[in-house]
Amino acid sequence: MSQTTMSDIRVRFAPSPTGAPHIGNIRTALFDYLWARHTGGKFILRIEDTDQAREVENGLELILESLRFLGLDWDEGPDVGGAYGPYRQSERLAIYKEHAERLVAQGAAYYCYCSAERLERMRREQQARGERTQYDYHCRNLSPQERAAHERAGDPKVIRLAVPREGKTTLRDFIHGDLTIANKDVDDQVLLKSDGFPTYHLAVVVDDHLMRISHVMRGDDWVPSFPKHVLLYQAFGWEIPPHGHLPNVLGPDKKKLSKRHGATSVLQFRDEGYLPEALLNLLARLGWSYDDKTEIFSRARLIECFTLDKIERAPATFDRDKLDWLNGYYIRELTDDALAERLFPFFERARRPLDRATLRAFAPLIKERLKKLSDAVAMADFLFGDEVEYDARLLIGKGMDAASARAALRAAQSVLEKHTTFDDEAEIEAELRAASDRLGMKYAQFFGTLRVAVTGKTVSPPLMGSLRVVGRAKTLRRVARAEASLV
């Protein structure tokens, strides 16, 4: 196997199953995916389920569903396996324990027996003094006798990282450049909890190394803890893979995106009627750009264009207006068949089912009017039921009176009656225009009145197409009823 032709790029997305992934997490996943696909490397899914308390029952499913919806397929993961599994951290506890103990043996970490109460008290006092809350090294300085006493008593213990008190630690970040933090500002972080689970810090470093991860990408909010990871790599004697801290995705208030901002999970967007194509495109452009003018990127194009050096440093605000625009764009790109197919479930869910033939006929009428797939249900309201409800005054348009409205309806009726089907839209339109001309009315007036009579609204999809979908019988009944209401 030639090393120059095979890519050794391995990137991982490592969410914790605490709920439906939100836009920010998924954007990270997208960058991981794009980098893997761009380089012909591997995209790996690893589940960081080391906090039993925060875990959600269907957390894993929500993650898989979100990734699948966007088509971010992974090469190795908890469901598909791979050569470096298991891919669920809760199934790797022995590995973490062994590594943590190795650090204790070499003096890079130590056992700590402090109770939650003591730590709590310590933090309160530090806060009262206006200090940064940080472990006070109590157990780092225990004598051998004291340790032995704790062990004899069977006290619960954790393993903490022995961070050097002096010096500073630097990480070369391919997005930010060199990041440096003084060691005195780094806490003696717990690596292995008393329940035998690792903390994030131990688990990421061990797994990223063992799984041969070549590029680490994660949110900006992890920057303050990179020294712990660097120190761990050094203590283990491992090479540090390139790291990149991605700028956060913000809500309109410039704060980190959260539930407060309304819909933030990918699944919510899916349910609202956003296309994966649009979401993918928008997400890619949050914190990344290709050049000074390209806005539209298909998945293939993204894979082709994506490079790490074009990742932005500053946080980006999630722009719903732009998402709507992109979504409308991708909806218009759909074929009528594809659109009808995607629309179908939205009518089902709204409990206003439409048969596929009707939907297929209706789809092209609303295609360029949709921002979201879910908008279609309201636009189709006049297709349901026999009659439509509206204020009769709407029948009388600008510069019209009841008599002219009635005249328009009567003229329309006589044209429509002659046709056994409404399939020949062009012919019907021509005849209706001629009728309008004979009455000396403006088309906007004539068609406006007919529109209200048939759809119950002053704004609707194109009239001829609408008449066709509503059908001859129902249309004529509605016209007759409108005429009667004008007496």
Added chain:
RNA sequence: GCCGCAUUCGUCUAGUGGACCAGGACGCCGCCCUCUCAAGGCGGAGAUCAGGGGUUCGAACCCCCUAUGCGGCACCA
């Protein structure tokens, strides 16, 4: 409070010392098209490049300070 990161139109961004009195896109406004609404086409408003000091013949781009915003400071990730 301590530590860190960031800072170009409202928003996403282009820009790496002269091609920038700063380009594109979304949104907004106007016009055209038009049976309504959209879509589309055309045009417009919108950024003293956070502020202040330097360096330089020349700075959005380099250095320093300040301000503001955000993030982190758990046996959570």
